[in-house]
Amino acid sequence: MPRTRRRRRHDPEVARLRQVALDAAAAGLYVFPVKAQSKIPAFHGETRCRRAGVCADGHQGWEQRATRDSAQIRRWWSGETRFNVGVACGPSGLVVIDLDTSSEPLPDWDGATTGREVLDQLAARHGGQLPETYSVRTPTDGEHIYFRMPAGVELRNTQGGHGHSLGPLVDTRAIGGFVVGAGSVRAEGAYFVAEHGRIAELPAWLATLLTPPPAPQPTNPTSLRLPTKRANAYIAAILADESHKVTAAAKGQRQITLLTAARVFGQLVGGGELDADNARAVLLEAATVHIGVDDFTRAEAELTVTRGMRFGMQAPRTIDHRHSTTSGDAAAGEKTP
Ligand SMILES: [Zn+2]
Known part of the structure; x- marks a missing residue:
């Protein structure tokens, strides 16, 4: 009809x-x-x-x-x-x-x-x-x-x-x-x-x-093998790189960049390569430029660091120092200070 x-x-x-x-x-x-x-x-x-x-x-x-x-x-x-x-x-x-x-x-x-x-x-x-x-x-x-x-x-x-x-x-x-x-x-x-x-x-x-914890990276069970001296430089490079990313992060990326860096640091802390307090201090130092800018607070930065490091520590990462080619002082498994 x-x-x-x-x-x-x-x-x-x-x-x-x-x-x-x-x-x-x-x-x-x-x-x-x-x-x-x-x-x-x-x-x-x-x-x-x-x-x-x-x-x-x-x-x-x-x-x-x-x-x-x-x-x-x-x-x-x-x-x-x-x-x-x-x-x-x-x-x-x-x-x-x-x-x-x-x-x-x-x-x-x-x-x-x-x-x-x-x-x-x-x-x-x-x-x-x-x-x-x-x-x-x-x-x-x-x-x-x-x-x-x-x-x-x-x-x-x-x-x-x-x-x-x-x-x-x-x-x-x-x-x-x-x-x-x-x-x-x-x-x-x-x-x-x-x-x-x-x-x-x-x-x-x-x-x-x-933000879900990043999927654990497939870790090489024998861990990275690096000469002793390079191991320090290697860790230092990781720290510098991640810190730079945090400092340089654009406004919308600050949280996630800090979280990612904290996870990386947390993995090294979990692996005994880094001291937790030092790692935390380095991250917060890197984030300082953002604190107080556009509602990004120190409390948020600290919360993000805590959370990221906690995730990272669940997937410990160690750097093997045994394969030193430059000196005889690197005893098996010895950690550099
Ligand atoms: Zn269909």
Whole structure:
């Protein structure tokens, strides 16, 4: 029936959701359709892919297909289906902190029952702040706090209480993750904006906590073999190189560069090649130029150094001094002072 079809095409709810998607795209977010009344992406999954259409050259999932293109958005939200609006965090450059609630108080977190309480305790523990930023309330009393991914940082999803997460009831959605945006609806209720305004950059202390330890390097079990005198020069060169990188790091790279250098130093500390206090002092000295510049604090620098060195020490690196070619004083395994 033409009349029916026409009425459907002008379903005001589809039009409303289309506008939600267009507004999100205009604000810089990459959107895609999510099944009506749900939080499940509307696109077929890889296991059901027929390698046709957009997938002719290989499956394209929601992360690949999410867009800011208004024509594409109009096509998706033009039929009968009242798609919710998915926001792909990776393409949008977002890190969204997804706070949940629990009926069971968490004994390790002062009896906290909400992710918000856990996050506040983390902030207090790490001397960090939570800047004002755009946030969304979910239909199940959860909260999505939106942050911009800092330059040079590539964070993936974390799940509360598992692996490299911030804490229980606190998930994060970043590369590989999505959130259902404000204006979407589920049977339980609507997603609505809790805090209006701009999306702030992820604070450095959270970026540090969320940065996974670098994958352990495959270490040569017999360790590097270097002449005694060159071993000192070798270590000195590593220290100088890493220190220089820290000092020269661009604004968006300071945290990650310091973390990386701290890991390298930590490996040498773990291997007995370096004194921990000295290593720490050298790193903080190298970072001094950044302290107090654009919100980079000494507390953050120290936290980053502590964290990086701790990771590094889990993968000890030793420099073998036995193969000295210049003197006879290098007894087997002897460490140079
Ligand atoms: Zn496909």
